[in-house]
Amino acid sequence: MRRRLRELWRTRELLVHLTRSDIKVKYKNSGLGLLWSMVAPLMQLAIFWLVFGFILKNGYPDFVIFLFAGLIAWNFFSGSLMTSTGIIVERAGIVKKVAFPREILPLSIVGAQIFYFAMQAIAFVLILLVLQSAPDWSLIWLLVPASAALLVLAAGFSVLLSAINVKLRDTHHLIEVVLQLWFWLTPIVYPYEKIAPHLHIKGWNFSWLYLANPMTPIVLTFQRVFYPHVTVQSTNPPHPTVAMLPSWPASTYALLDVVILTVGAALVVLSVHVFGKLEGNFAEEL
Amino acid sequence: MGVAAVEIDHVSKHFRLYNDRHSSLKERLIHPGRSTYSDLTALDDIDFSVGAGETVGVMGRNGSGKSTLLKCVCGVLQPTSGQVIVRGSLAGLLELGAGFQIELSGRDNIYLNGSMLGLSKKEVDRAFESIVEFSELGQFIDTQVKFYSSGMYVRLGFAIAVNVDPDVLVIDEVLAVGDEQFQAKCLERIRTFQEEGRTILFVSHNADQIRAICDRAVVLDRGRLLADATPGEAVRAFREHLGEIPEGDELAAPNRQLRASKRVEILGIDVVGGARLHTGDPLQLRVGLLADAPITAGLVLEIHKLNGELLVRTDPDARGATIEVPEGECVVTVDAGKFSVLDGAYQVNVGMVGPHGDVIYDWKECAASLEVTYEGRASGMVAMAPIVEVEARP
Numbered sequence: 001m002r003r004r005l006r007e008l009w010r011t012r013e014l015l016v017h018l019t020r021s022d023i024k025v026k027y028k029n030s031g032l033g034l035l036w037s038m039v040a041p042l043m044q045l046a047i048f049w050l051v052f053g054f055i056l057k058n059g060y061p062d063f064v065i066f067l068f069a070g071l072i073a074w075n076f077f078s079g080s081l082m083t084s085t086g087i088i089v090e091r092a093g094i095v096k097k098v099a100f101p102r103e104i105l106p107l108s109i110v111g112a113q114i115f116y117f118a119m120q121a122i123a124f125v126l127i128l129l130v131l132q133s134a135p136d137w138s139l140i141w142l143l144v145p146a147s148a149a150l151l152v153l154a155a156g157f158s159v160l161l162s163a164i165n166v167k168l169r170d171t172h173h174l175i176e177v178v179l180q181l182w183f184w185l186t187p188i189v190y191p192y193e194k195i196a197p198h199l200h201i202k203g204w205n206f207s208w209l210y211l212a213n214p215m216t217p218i219v220l221t222f223q224r225v226f227y228p229h230v231t232v233q234s235t236n237p238p239h240p241t242v243a244m245l246p247s248w249p250a251s252t253y254a255l256l257d258v259v260i261l262t263v264g265a266a267l268v269v270l271s272v273h274v275f276g277k278l279e280g281n282f283a284e285e286l
Numbered sequence: 287m288g289v290a291a292v293e294i295d296h297v298s299k300h301f302r303l304y305n306d307r308h309s310s311l312k313e314r315l316i317h318p319g320r321s322t323y324s325d326l327t328a329l330d331d332i333d334f335s336v337g338a339g340e341t342v343g344v345m346g347r348n349g350s351g352k353s354t355l356l357k358c359v360c361g362v363l364q365p366t367s368g369q370v371i372v373r374g375s376l377a378g379l380l381e382l383g384a385g386f387q388i389e390l391s392g393r394d395n396i397y398l399n400g401s402m403l404g405l406s407k408k409e410v411d412r413a414f415e416s417i418v419e420f421s422e423l424g425q426f427i428d429t430q431v432k433f434y435s436s437g438m439y440v441r442l443g444f445a446i447a448v449n450v451d452p453d454v455l456v457i458d459e460v461l462a463v464g465d466e467q468f469q470a471k472c473l474e475r476i477r478t479f480q481e482e483g484r485t486i487l488f489v490s491h492n493a494d495q496i497r498a499i500c501d502r503a504v505v506l507d508r509g510r511l512l513a514d515a516t517p518g519e520a521v522r523a524f525r526e527h528l529g530e531i532p533e534g535d536e537l538a539a540p541n542r543q544l545r546a547s548k549r550v551e552i553l554g555i556d557v558v559g560g561a562r563l564h565t566g567d568p569l570q571l572r573v574g575l576l577a578d579a580p581i582t583a584g585l586v587l588e589i590h591k592l593n594g595e596l597l598v599r600t601d602p603d604a605r606g607a608t609i610e611v612p613e614g615e616c617v618v619t620v621d622a623g624k625f626s627v628l629d630g631a632y633q634v635n636v637g638m639v640g641p642h643g644d645v646i647y648d649w650k651e652c653a654a655s656l657e658v659t660y661e662g663r664a665s666g667m668v669a670m671a672p673i674v675e676v677e678a679r680p
Contacts, residue, residue: 011404014402017401017402021390021398024387024394025387025390026392028430093384093385094385094402094480095362097362097381097385098378098380098402099360099378100402100404174361281364283362284301284302284363285364
């Protein structure tokens with residue numbers, strides 16, 4: 001295990017090169033090029049806003065900011081998993097012919113997602129400027145544990161799934177469906193407080209179950225930092241007060257993120273271990 | 287030799303050949319533990335080592351386990367049992383240009399491939415010029431690799447690999463690429479590698495190449511180590527046990543019946559007038575044969591230098607090259623005409639093949655040796671007596 005991690009560290013330069021070539025290849029020969037990594041999420045954002053904000057009239061002010069805060073985290077996660085699950089199979093050519101730590105392949109996908117994340121962050125900042133909405137500066141530090149948790153979680157899942165997919169090719173198809181379900185289980189297009197009150201069933205509080213979805217606290221943290229209000233006045237008449245986000249103190253958000261960071265780190269260790277077990281057979285299974 | 291650079295320690299590799307792989311979840315559920323497979327032993331207790339600075343050739347027919355062995359050495363495959371110990375850095379050339387991103391330019395691919403072979407960015411920076419120069423790509427270095435011709439592709443692949451500066455270089459049949467000039471350049475480069483004391487493990491179908499480059503060669507046959515000897519000995523073992531076709535292209539004719547039956551046996555070969563010749567002397571060989579029944583066969587003659595470089599291989603397909611061999615013993619006289627080769631020692635291989643060169647009846651490696659002396663002062667390989675005349679221009 002230690003040896004594997006050391007080997008990974010030694011080949012970090014390859015990771016950088018692969019990440020860079022992933023990004024370059026993805027937008028090669030397209031007119032907008034790298035701008036697509038900004039445009040595509042913005043379109044996705046526009047669709048959700050259109051459906052939920054405009055047509056269904058959910059009545060949340062500044063819904064775009066709420067949406068984007070959650071989407072930016074979610075896109076990183078789902079993009080990593082979706083692409084890296086099939087990566088070993090896709091790159092069979094080099095896996096069969098060149099010896100290098102294969103974990104690099106899924107990790108390079110996560111690396112590329114960091115870049116796309118940054119591109120979306122730029123778009124997000126532009127939107128915040130246009131709408132003249134400031135994040136909650138007193139909570140901005142929460143982004144550090146939340147982003148770290150997000151990164152570690154995505155890396156762990158990516159490495160694990162890419163290895164499993166070599167043996168069970170269904171994984172690749174399955175993960176698409178699972179991610180869709182997962183998306184709707186995470187409070188991204190609807191606020192957490194819309195669900196949480198309904199989780200008290202017969203005196204039992206099941207909200208822990210909801211929070212057991214590791215993406216929920218991460219998304220909540222992003223929303224809490226960028227969406228300036230815990231409760232808002234609905235824009236729909238008669239303008240009732242609506243709870244959007246849990247009114248926890250910052251420490252609770254931080255604690256949840258750190259818990260996920262820890263779980264994510266354990267997942268990474270497990271993934272690298274499983275990957276190592278399966279890796280020996282890659283060249284034969286492909 | 288000293289310490290071994292590559293130790294292949296009782297390495298075995300078994301593959302499971304699934305008749306129809308159940309790699310989807312549904313099939314796993316429907317056929318729990320019922321996927322039918324047969325075991326294939328690709329490597330069976332291979333045990334040899336390559337000393338530091340040594341060049342070892344690996345020969346064998348298709349499917350004999352050469353590539354599997356090299357993959358185990360490179361670490362792409364894990365042996366089922368036994369282990370491979372490599373001392374020092376290793377660059378594996380299992381396939382030229384493996385890992386190229388065809389959408390990217392040659393330049394980007396040099397960096398990508400270089401780092402895949404274990405180079406840092408600085409090291410690639412330093413080697414960059416010589417890689418471009420060696421690959422002869424020139425201005426095309428900034429073109430996307432997908433527009434490269436296959437020759438350009440492999441040239442770039444080879445150029446990167448030989449500029450990696452590994453302690454151990456593992457090459458799998460990749461020298462058969464490019465035009466002759468580029469091949470010569472690759473061989474030149476390999477010679478430099480040898481002079482620098484690096485270790486090379488080298489797979490080739492080409493017996494001439496093995497003889498020319500290697501210090502030692504091993505022969506694999508269906509996963510077993512058949513021979514581990516000097517290149518000449520190994521080539522002999524390879525040909526005598528496995529019946530390689532002189533033209534050597536087994537892929538092109540998989541149905542050729544190799545060494546069907548030994549219907550003609552070569553008893554011996556004599557150089558008429560002794561093995562010591564002067565340049566320009568007539569060369570006559572007498573080959574003793576033994577046949578079960580009258581048969582039409584072709585005779586192949588190879589003469590090569592001691593370092594393996596081939597001077598000539600006669601073509602058994604040529605018109606009139608076939609002979610009628612009577613039943614029982616007979617002697618065939620081969621009149622090779624004037625042997626106009628400058629001084630040196632040469633080896634003669636002789637083979638009896640089917641009338642179309644498709645079957646090998648018998649093959650003798652190094653069946654005779656020649657020692658040629660030359661009194662003149664010309665240098666090179668071939669004797670020539672030029673007549674020089676002066677003609678004034680009006």
